[in-house]
Amino acid sequence: MAEATELRNELQMITSILGGETHLFHELIRPYERSVYVMALSFLHNEADAEDTAQEAFLKAYRNLSSFRGDSKFGTWLISITLNEARSRIRRKNAVKIESLDEPTGEDGHVSPALLRDWREIPSESLERQEVRHLLQEAIGSLPPIYRETFLLRDVEELSIAEAAQVLKITAVSVKVRLHRARMMLQKSLAPQLKQMNSKRRWFPWS
Amino acid sequence: MVLECKHVWEHISGYLDGTLDSEVQMQVQKHLEHCEICSAILDSTRNILILTADDRVYELPLGFSERLHARLDKELSGLAPPEKSET
Ligand SMILES: [Zn+2]
Numbered sequence: 448m449a450e451a452t453e454l455r456n457e458l459q460m461i462t463s464i465l466g467g468e469t470h471l472f473h474e475l476i477r478p479y480e481r482s483v484y485v486m487a488l489s490f491l492h493n494e495a496d497a498e499d500t501a502q503e504a505f506l507k508a509y510r511n512l513s514s515f516r517g518d519s520k521f522g523t524w525l526i527s528i529t530l531n532e533a534r535s536r537i538r539r540k541n542a543v544k545i546e547s548l549d550e551p552t553g554e555d556g557h558v559s560p561a562l563l564r565d566w567r568e569i570p571s572e573s574l575e576r577q578e579v580r581h582l583l584q585e586a587i588g589s590l591p592p593i594y595r596e597t598f599l600l601r602d603v604e605e606l607s608i609a610e611a612a613q614v615l616k617i618t619a620v621s622v623k624v625r626l627h628r629a630r631m632m633l634q635k636s637l638a639p640q641l642k643q644m645n646s647k648r649r650w651f652p653w654s
Numbered sequence: 655m656v657l658e659c660k661h662v663w664e665h666i667s668g669y670l671d672g673t674l675d676s677e678v679q680m681q682v683q684k685h686l687e688h689c690e691i692c693s694a695i696l697d698s699t700r701n702i703l704i705l706t707a708d709d710r711v712y713e714l715p716l717g718f719s720e721r722l723h724a725r726l727d728k729e730l731s732g733l734a735p736p737e738k739s740e741t
Contacts, residue, residue, distance in 0.1 A: 469730040473723055480719055485712045494715050501718075502725050509729060512736045560663055564690060566697040574710040583711050602703055603711075608673075627667035630699055633706070634666075638698040 457521045465513055472509055479522055482604050483529045489588055489599055490533035500536055504529040519613060526604060527614045530596065537592075558631040561638045569641050579644070586636050590629055597622055598629035657685045662692045666699055 460475045483504055488497035507528050515524055573579045590598060600611040601622065608626075612619045662685050668674040669682050686693050705711070 465736065469736075472730060473726060476726075480722065481709070481712070481714060484714055484718065488712060498715060498718060498721070502722055505722060505726060506729055509726065510736055559660075560666070560695045560699070562691055563694040563698060566694040566701065568697070569701055569705060571705065571708055571710075574705065574708050579705075580711050580713075583706055587706065602707055605707070608671075623668065623671075623673065627664075630667050630670075630703065631663070633702055634695065634699045637702050638695075641702070642698075 454520065458517055461512060461515060461517075461521070472512075475521070476505055476508070476525070479525050482522070482526060485603060486526060486529045486599060487533050489584075489595060490537055490592075492588055496536070500532050501529070504532045507532065519610070523606060523610050523614060526600065526606070530614060558628050558635065560631050561635045563638060563642060566638070566642070567645055569645055579641075582637065582640055582644075586633055589636075590632055594625055594629035594632060597625040598633070601626050602630070657681050659685075659689060659692055662686070662689070663695065666696055669696065670700060670703070 457475065460471050464471050464475065480501075484497060484501045487500040487504070488494065491497045491500055504525070508525050511528075515521065569579075574583075587595060587598065587603075596615060597611060600606045600614055601608065606614065608619050608622050611626075612622045615622065617625075662682055665674055665678060665682050669679065672679075674682065686696060
């Protein structure tokens with residue numbers, strides 16, 4: 448029940464911070480630095496903007512800490528703030544460059560996967576190669592925003608379907624639909640590329 | 655009822671999450687047992703999800719944490735704790 452203990456500690460920390468022990472905020476957010484940054488990066492596509500957005504999100508969380516009600520996890524609350532911060536940045540940027548935040552094709556859009564006759568497992572060690580990391584970042588980054596959000600919350604940040612629905616203010620059914628599309632889009636774009644890399648060169652000399 | 659491939663594709667995500675109705679889950683499973691194409695789709699999707707969930711995909715920029723906490727310090731060492739509601 449490590450998680451329950453963690454949650455209780457977080458609530459205690461928050462109470463203490465509000466009571467004046469503000470330095471505890473450093474400790475409170477430490478486990479979430481990566482999540483917040485990754486969320487921001489997938490929207491802003493450049494490290495400097497993402498870092499700035501992440502910092503803003505943490506500052507907002509601090510300033511609004513008293514409005515945290517404890518009816519969701521602190522991490523989920525923080526991710527919501529990050530998402531809003533990232534979205535509003537994109538809106539400001541879009542005054543110049545147009546990328547719609549709205550759904551591109553409608554909820555009944557259909558995604559067909561890439562057809563392969565077989566699949567040879569790509570080992571996680573392949574992520575040591577920057578080429579592979581870039582490929583994945585690019586594929587996630589080029590998902591339409593509503594699918595990207597859902598995918599990140601669920602499959603990268605590992606929120607539950609209910610938590611993702613809460614953050615996105617949509618139903619659990621919509622989360623599942625969007626998640627399915629996002630995953631199929633990624634399979635479609637990534638599977639052929641990864642497969643080709645896999646056959647071009649082996650990950651390990653002994654594999 | 656026998657599922658066609660393209661109907662199986664509609665259930666790949668649910669199948670991976672184990673959120674399908676047990677009957678659909680069984681039909682999909684049966685189909686996968688003899689269909690190489692759908693099995694490859696399932697395997698590749700699962701593989702991709704494992705890769706994208708890996709912490710190594712996104713690296714924090716060098717010094718990210720230091721800069722963040724330095725900026726927070728400025729805010730935190732400022733006057734009061736964040737405004738308190740209802741006390
Ligand atoms: Zn099939």
